[in-house]
Amino acid sequence: MYRYRPAVAPSSLPASPAVNSAGGGSRQLVLVPANRADIESGGAAAGCVCSICTNLLSDPVQTACKHVFCSRCINRWISDAVSDGRMATCPMGDSRELTVSSGSTSVDGCRPLSEANPQLFAQLSGVNVQCPLARLDGCNWVGAYSAALRHQQTECPRAWVLCPLSAHGCTERFRRSACADHMTSAALAHVSLLSAKLDAWESERSAMLKQVG
Ligand SMILES: [Zn+2]
Ligand SMILES: [Zn+2]
Ligand SMILES: [Zn+2]
Ligand SMILES: [Zn+2]
Numbered sequence: 001m002y003r004y005r006p007a008v009a010p011s012s013l014p015a016s017p018a019v020n021s022a023g024g025g026s027r028q029l030v031l032v033p034a035n036r037a038d039i040e041s042g043g044a045a046a047g048c049v050c051s052i053c054t055n056l057l058s059d060p061v062q063t064a065c066k067h068v069f070c071s072r073c074i075n076r077w078i079s080d081a082v083s084d085g086r087m088a089t090c091p092m093g094d095s096r097e098l099t100v101s102s103g104s105t106s107v108d109g110c111r112p113l114s115e116a117n118p119q120l121f122a123q124l125s126g127v128n129v130q131c132p133l134a135r136l137d138g139c140n141w142v143g144a145y146s147a148a149l150r151h152q153q154t155e156c157p158r159a160w161v162l163c164p165l166s167a168h169g170c171t172e173r174f175r176r177s178a179c180a181d182h183m184t185s186a187a188l189a190h191v192s193l194l195s196a197k198l199d200a201w202e203s204e205r206s207a208m209l210k211q212v213g
Pocket of ligand 3: 131132133134139140141151152155156157158159
C-alpha cells in the first residue's frame, strides 16, 4: 500500500515498522491526507503525524510522557528494543522506560488519544484523507479521516467484495462497482444455487417428518 513520506524522515527511526506485520489479521490502516501539502505547511494534518512511521496517526495512543503514536508503532518500537536487549524509551527522547506488562497488549500508562487528548483526536478525525484504495485502485473519494474506514468497508466502488449470495455458495469476488453486473449475469447460477439449497432443506424436512411420524 502507498505510504506517505515527508521529504526528510528521521534517520534513527525504523523505516516501516507498522504495516503488514507478520500474522496478517488486521492490517494497520494507512491514511494519506487528501492535500499532501497539508503536512509540510503545518496545516491540520501536521500535528497528527506519527513520528515513528511518519504517516497520519492510526489507532493513536498517548504515552505517559504525553507523546502520541500509532498503537502498533509504539508497541513494535518497544518489542524491537526488548528483543535487542535494550531498554525501550520514548522515541521522542524522554528517558523514562516504556513497558508492556505481560498479558497486556497495550503500553503501560498509554491511553487512547480520544480520551487523553480529545482536542487532538477531533483534529485528526477531521483531516481530509484519500480513500485507502486511492493509489492502487483508483478511487477518487476524499473525506474525513473518521469516515475513511466506513467508506472502504461499505461504499468504496473499488473495494473487493464477496457476492451477496456467498453464504449460499456463490464464490465470486469482484469490485463493489461490478456487483450489479454480477447479479444480472449470474442470475441463473444464483437461482440454481438457491434451488439446490431449497431441495436440500425440503428433503431434510421430509426426513424429519418421517422420523416424527
Ligand atoms: Zn505510526
Ligand atoms: Zn515521550
Ligand atoms: Zn474508495
Ligand atoms: Zn454470486
